[in-house]
Amino acid sequence: MSSEGLMADSVLTTRLVTMYATCGSSGESRAVFDSLESRNLYHWNALISGYSRNELWEEAMEAFTRMLFTTDLQPDGFTLPCVLRACARVSSMEAGKRIHGVAVKIGLDCDAFVCNSLISMYSRCGRIGEALQLFDLMPQRNLVSWNTMLRGLSEVGLAEDCLHLFRQLLLSEEEEEALHPDDATLVSVLPICAAEGVSNSLIDMYAKCGRLVESQSLFRELDQRNEVSWNTMIGGLSRSGEVRKTFELVREMAASTEEAMDEITILNASTACSEPAMIQTLKELHGYVIRNGIQSNDLLSNVLIAAYSKCGSSRTAEEIFFAMETKTVSSWNALMGGYAQNDDPQRAVDLHIQMVSSALRPDKFSVGSLLSAAARLRYLRGGRSSHGFILRNGFQDDSFIVVSLLSFYLQCGEVGSAEIIFNRMGERSSVAWNAMISGLAQNQLSGEALCYFRRMLAEGRRPSAIAATGVLTACGQLMQVAGVPPDEVTLIIVLSACADLGALEHARWIGTYIDRESVPKTLELCNAQVNALAKCGDIKGAVKLFDLMPQKSIVSWTSVIDGLAMHGHGREAVAVFERMKKSGVAPDDVTFIGVLSACSHAGMVDEGCRYFAAMKEQHCIDPKIEHYGCMVDLFSRAGLLERAVSFIRSMPIEPNPIIWRTLVGGCRLHGHGGAGESLSMQLIAEEPAHSSNYVLLSNVYAVRRQYEKKFEVRRRMSEKGIRKVPGCSMLELGGEIHEFVAGDSSHPQHREIMAMVEEVDRRLRRAGYVPATAEVLLDVDEEDKEGALCRHSERLAIALRCCGRPPARPSGW
Numbered sequence: 001m002s003s004e005g006l007m008a009d010s011v012l013t014t015r016l017v018t019m020y021a022t023c024g025s026s027g028e029s030r031a032v033f034d035s036l037e038s039r040n041l042y043h044w045n046a047l048i049s050g051y052s053r054n055e056l057w058e059e060a061m062e063a064f065t066r067m068l069f070t071t072d073l074q075p076d077g078f079t080l081p082c083v084l085r086a087c088a089r090v091s092s093m094e095a096g097k098r099i100h101g102v103a104v105k106i107g108l109d110c111d112a113f114v115c116n117s118l119i120s121m122y123s124r125c126g127r128i129g130e131a132l133q134l135f136d137l138m139p140q141r142n143l144v145s146w147n148t149m150l151r152g153l154s155e156v157g158l159a160e161d162c163l164h165l166f167r168q169l170l171l172s173e174e175e176e177e178a179l180h181p182d183d184a185t186l187v188s189v190l191p192i193c194a195a196e197g198v199s200n201s202l203i204d205m206y207a208k209c210g211r212l213v214e215s216q217s218l219f220r221e222l223d224q225r226n227e228v229s230w231n232t233m234i235g236g237l238s239r240s241g242e243v244r245k246t247f248e249l250v251r252e253m254a255a256s257t258e259e260a261m262d263e264i265t266i267l268n269a270s271t272a273c274s275e276p277a278m279i280q281t282l283k284e285l286h287g288y289v290i291r292n293g294i295q296s297n298d299l300l301s302n303v304l305i306a307a308y309s310k311c312g313s314s315r316t317a318e319e320i321f322f323a324m325e326t327k328t329v330s331s332w333n334a335l336m337g338g339y340a341q342n343d344d345p346q347r348a349v350d351l352h353i354q355m356v357s358s359a360l361r362p363d364k365f366s367v368g369s370l371l372s373a374a375a376r377l378r379y380l381r382g383g384r385s386s387h388g389f390i391l392r393n394g395f396q397d398d399s400f401i402v403v404s405l406l407s408f409y410l411q412c413g414e415v416g417s418a419e420i421i422f423n424r425m426g427e428r429s430s431v432a433w434n435a436m437i438s439g440l441a442q443n444q445l446s447g448e449a450l451c452y453f454r455r456m457l458a459e460g461r462r463p464s465a466i467a468a469t470g471v472l473t474a475c476g477q478l479m480q481v482a483g484v485p486p487d488e489v490t491l492i493i494v495l496s497a498c499a500d501l502g503a504l505e506h507a508r509w510i511g512t513y514i515d516r517e518s519v520p521k522t523l524e525l526c527n528a529q530v531n532a533l534a535k536c537g538d539i540k541g542a543v544k545l546f547d548l549m550p551q552k553s554i555v556s557w558t559s560v561i562d563g564l565a566m567h568g569h570g571r572e573a574v575a576v577f578e579r580m581k582k583s584g585v586a587p588d589d590v591t592f593i594g595v596l597s598a599c600s601h602a603g604m605v606d607e608g609c610r611y612f613a614a615m616k617e618q619h620c621i622d623p624k625i626e627h628y629g630c631m632v633d634l635f636s637r638a639g640l641l642e643r644a645v646s647f648i649r650s651m652p653i654e655p656n657p658i659i660w661r662t663l664v665g666g667c668r669l670h671g672h673g674g675a676g677e678s679l680s681m682q683l684i685a686e687e688p689a690h691s692s693n694y695v696l697l698s699n700v701y702a703v704r705r706q707y708e709k710k711f712e713v714r715r716r717m718s719e720k721g722i723r724k725v726p727g728c729s730m731l732e733l734g735g736e737i738h739e740f741v742a743g744d745s746s747h748p749q750h751r752e753i754m755a756m757v758e759e760v761d762r763r764l765r766r767a768g769y770v771p772a773t774a775e776v777l778l779d780v781d782e783e784d785k786e787g788a789l790c791r792h793s794e795r796l797a798i799a800l801r802c803c804g805r806p807p808a809r810p811s812g813w
Contacts, residue, residue, distance in 0.1 A: 045076075571604070
């Protein structure tokens with residue numbers, strides 16, 4: 001680099017300092033740093049963080065002091081945490097306090113990253129009081145803040161304070177900006193729980209964190225189970241929607257001689273009864289309460305009222321309600337909510353009037369139930385009265401209430417009032433957008449629905465499945481209304497939404513409409529149709545439409561090539577590419593991305609190399625980073641890792657992190673864990689905030705069964721506030737788009753879905769299927785791994801399709 005004059009490039013030299021430090025060569029890192037003629041803050045940060053990474057604490061502190069006194073540079077939110085970590089490791093309270101003063105002076109004392117590091121420093125130096133004070137004064141805490149404080153309390157043995165703080169964190173889950181405990185949280189709290197002998201707390205923690213596999217494993221491993229153990233596990237299963245497992249455990253508890261079911265057991269189990277099919281089970285629970293003389297208080301009565309209402313037995317719910325000596329607002333809410341959601345919204349309104357007459361003050365849940373009932377009755381006066389109550393009592397900023405009010409006005413056809421409420425909202429959630437767009441479509445205001453959809457896109461928001469379904473319905477309505485046909489731009493927008501969501505039936509209906517109404521088949525519209533059909537899974541339909549097109553552009557050819565490549569038809573994609581060249585259409589750089597991707601997915605290494613070479617030699621197209629990435633993917637998928645590395649080294653442009661991540665994926669796939677680990681660690685050093693780098697390293701460790709290292713990586717992610725974005729699966733059914741993530745229990749048909757998952761699993765096993773548990777990267781036994789596979793998002797989507805009716809014609813089409 002020196003001979004080529006590259007040492008003047010600050011970006012390259014910063015990376016060079018970082019690279020040496022990451023490889024453990026702090027001496028070389030310092031030598032590069034000292035050789036620089038001018039140094040900016042990034043150079044100093046690279047040096048200090050390198051020392052800290054290599055546990056050279058004194059050197060990190062010395063470098064920081066040197067920067068302060070020999071330069072005019074001001075430390076930033078990256079510098080201070082690195083040097084604070086060094087202070088904590090050498091227990092230098094004096095130096096840590098000086099750095100705290102620097103943070104206050106330069107205005108970084110409210111920075112979450114800096115505050116978290118200060119809490120950690122004070123805790124490690126034994127000044128837990130100062131750490132708690134700083135934690136309490138933080139204007140905004142993230143999960144790292146909570147984890148750092150919990151770890152500090154845990155390490156000094158303050159068990160009661162640690163568990164109290166953990167309970168506060170769990171309570172925060174009820175707030176709008178909920179924080180959910182993760183692996184790092186458990187690492188801090190588990191030692192305290194173990195020391196205190198509270199295994200039940202561990203079961204509860206795992207269940208509340210959505211870790212049912214670990215929770216059940218711990219429950220089964222208990223030598224002695226008391227009533228708290230049983231109730232904790234039953235509650236965890238019930239909250240997660242695992243109805244079958246909930247009642248299997250209830251029956252197991254009832255049959256055991258260890259503990260008898262009590263009030264808490266009934267409360268937890270009753271919560272799982274939420275559909276008519278569960279009414280007999282609910283009656284058995286209720287009968288058990290009566291036979292065994294279990295004391296019935298307000299809470300148990302309220303839960304039974306809500307459960308009977310959800311199961312469609314409002315009469316029984318009302319009998320329990322009027323038998324209560326003291327009726328609270330929650331009691332009225334339970335009964336009103338049942339009537340509002342079932343078949344008698346008028347009864348919900350009557351009950352609301354009775355409650356108010358009894359001198360009880362409604363809360364936001366009472367108002368929500370009344371709005372729901374008023375909407376179903378089109379009871380405008382009652383809804384407006386509730387609106388006034390909302391304004392008088394300051395509920396207008398509550399997101400749940402505002403969306404309920406918005407939905408009420410839309411269902412009553414008061415679109416103007418709904419628009420006023422929507423436009424006055426400060427921060428509009430996806431739920432608000434969904435309500436507005438679908439509500440306008442339901443009011444036959446298709447043009448307005450499309451306008452709001454475009455407005456949502458203009459604000460940079462990704463449309464949810466509900467919003468997209470609403471706009472697809474709106475487009476369908478426009479297609480039916482004589483004299484108001486959707487223009488070409490609208491059709492292209494909706495076809496694009498179909499492509500993004502996989503809404504095949506909608507895409508096909510648009511094609512039918514175009515043919516029926518003789519809509520001019522412009523080149524752009526045909527291209528949008530081909531793209532939508534290909535991305536929605538109908539590759540045969542896409543190719544058929546493509547072949548019928550009288551005129552084809554480069555976009556047409558590229559859409560078909562990409563679609564064939566996406567569906568694994570690599571050789572067919574290459575054949576289309578050859579047809580394109582023969583037709584006289586010159587490929588562009590985007591077309592070559594599709595061709596190289598097709599070769600990669602089909603394992604056509606030689607063909608891919610030939611096409612890559614032809615880009616420049618025959619078509620004068622300079623390969624871009626995306627083309628180099630395709631080639632690395634081609635070699636990595638084929639197991640030619642050495643060739644991939646050689647190719648990367650020969651690249652005339654600097655490889656980006658995506659290319660290195662592709663190589664790591666190949667290392668993991670073909671069992672080269674050592675190389676994958678080294679590359680992942682380098683990626684983390686260069687992109688410390690990118691979640692994919694940590695996930696790659698975690699998966700490399702998991703494949704090698706190095707679960708302690710995997711757990712450490714996840715802990716580091718949590719400490720930095722980095723979260724993995726979960727993958728999702730979408731399904732179109734009955735004109736609606738359904739979206740799932742792994743372990744999803746939010747779908748209204750969750751119980752049917754899980755029952756179908758189990759039925760499909762039983763049939764597969766009878767046919768000889770063996771679950772691929774090697775792909776489950778968890779340190780649990782084989783049975784639990786199989787359970788994790790059953791809750792995969794794709795399985796949930798397939799199960800819904802199996803238990804659903806054949807797709808209905810989209811509304812209004």
